[in-house]
Amino acid sequence: MAQEDYDALKYRKWIKLNQSSNNNDSNISIMTYNLLSRHYIWKHVYDQNNPKHLDWAKHRFPLINQTIRQLKCDIMCFQEMEYYVYKRFWSKKFPNDKFKSFYIQKSSAQFIPTDLTDGVGIFINTERFDILDEIKINYGQEILKNQNKYSLTNDLISRVIPRNTVGLILKLYDKKFNKILYVSNTHLYWSPKFNDVKVLQTKLLLNKLESSRKELDSTVIFLGDLNSNYDSDVVKLLRDGQLDSTTSKEFKNHKYGLNNELMDSNGIVQNPFSLRDVYETLFDNCKLHFTSFVSRFSDVVDHIFVSDDIEIRQVLGEVDPNYCASKNGKGFPDGQFPSDHIPLVAEINYKSI
Template sequence: KKKTKKVDQIKKCDSDIVCLQEVDHFHDFYNLEFDKMGYECIYVQKINREEGLLTIFKKGIFTLAFQNEIMFDLKIPLKLAKNHYTRNNLCQFIQLRHNYSNKQILIANTHLYWDPRCEEVKFLQASVILEYLSTQFSIKDNIFLCGDFNSMPSSNVIKFIEEKKAPNISRIENIFQKRVKMTDEVIIYDLFKQKATINLKSSYSNYQGTAQHPDFTNYTQNFKGALDYILYNTSMEDCRLIGIQPLPINEIQKELGLPNADYPSDHLPITAYYEIQTN
């Protein structure tokens, strides 16, 4: 069964914290399985949908200090056409206390809108997350933003998150579409650029010394690309990136697409290792 394989994959990774997206069957399956493995589960379900976001953490290592979520549909600026941006996506925020050092870390888990034609929707959703992180937390807090951003490293979305870059609309070919997107993305950028003060960087941004992300984290017959990220606050004082888990790129490229017998999802799990300063 696919669900059992996903649990086995997480058991094999043995991570202290795991962020999952598009999780269904939480109450009748995953909650029980992860509890048996020593994880505490924090689940938030989408409105009128059978799936949601799930963050799990090892009970012996962390204690829940705070949790919150943002429904992006409630954060659409008045200057934008509301219906176009109403997409039922959300972000989950979980603050954990590290039991051995008493240090606090914040985990944000999200799944941005899927449609590649609607980058402006994802741009708004990412901007809302950055505003929340920048206004609710300190510049030196231990902050991690994880999830499926449905956005390539070269996209306006990731460029804004990592570099605060203004949207580049030159690569949109259709004139009408360019005008609409330019207007919307520039409006969003202008609304949020002063509020998004936190500096985030992808744990995989220098994959195997290439100064680039891996070729893909999502691998299907019709699409192959890097869409998943573990971003960290570059100014945090208590946590240090010490390594990442390499992806089986060569092995996967022999396949037409995922999922298959060995990989139960069309997304590969990405893993980053951080050291918490305990002094």
């Protein structure tokens, strides 16, 4: 495929979810996209992929650039964004000079980052939004800096604190509608052996978001690669508003104390926000089979959650199942999709507009 002929939407279609408003000028487009850092191209995962489709300079980087420019959402959130590539190519005037970017790189007490180490970024269309504040959070460091707020159990010290996972929150002012939005982006720890840690990382980010949010009528957008599917405790916490750690199998044999910043005296992990996943309707109707697709794994692990004041107009649908069947299970990246994740994209607006 000639790169100038590349169309990121060739095997995906827009799905309308709500047509109550015809005012397209009020829409806000948002995206979350895991770019697949070169650092994580592990042979045992990508051994069935065509080597030319794993080539960063000649294939993946150009197609990722074209995908981002084609979608060009008002709010674009990225995971596995390498620090060097961000600073060298994406930190300024990308995808055009109307955008401003923010970034946090992964790090921990046990892990010294290099230029190849990835992080998460948020890119904002400044024609639509003013950026009022930026809040960075490294989950392990957050606990170490506020030790009196937590129960420093062996599990907290050995399982949560060493992880180098990070999150990023921006406070935005919508100049068109005089609204305040808080956008949070994260990439939770990957291993299924640490599903309890993912819940606690989510709780740490929710706490930071709650303490930073001064306007009770402001909009909240919580998204990223959560490394958690619809049956997970992470999604249950975000969707249902709470999680009982005493009955969760993921917390069995793990102790994090009670009556602290992570859980109450009954072991309940609370979500202070009322949120819904913009892709849940598609998933419930078997119209979203994966957001990440590799030879030995495919599942919905990327999510966009929004607060109750938001109406979901449309979302970018799943990859054509016929195209996926033609892959014979080899997964992405391939000639069409330059990452092992697909970008999730939604158009939303305010219910009161």
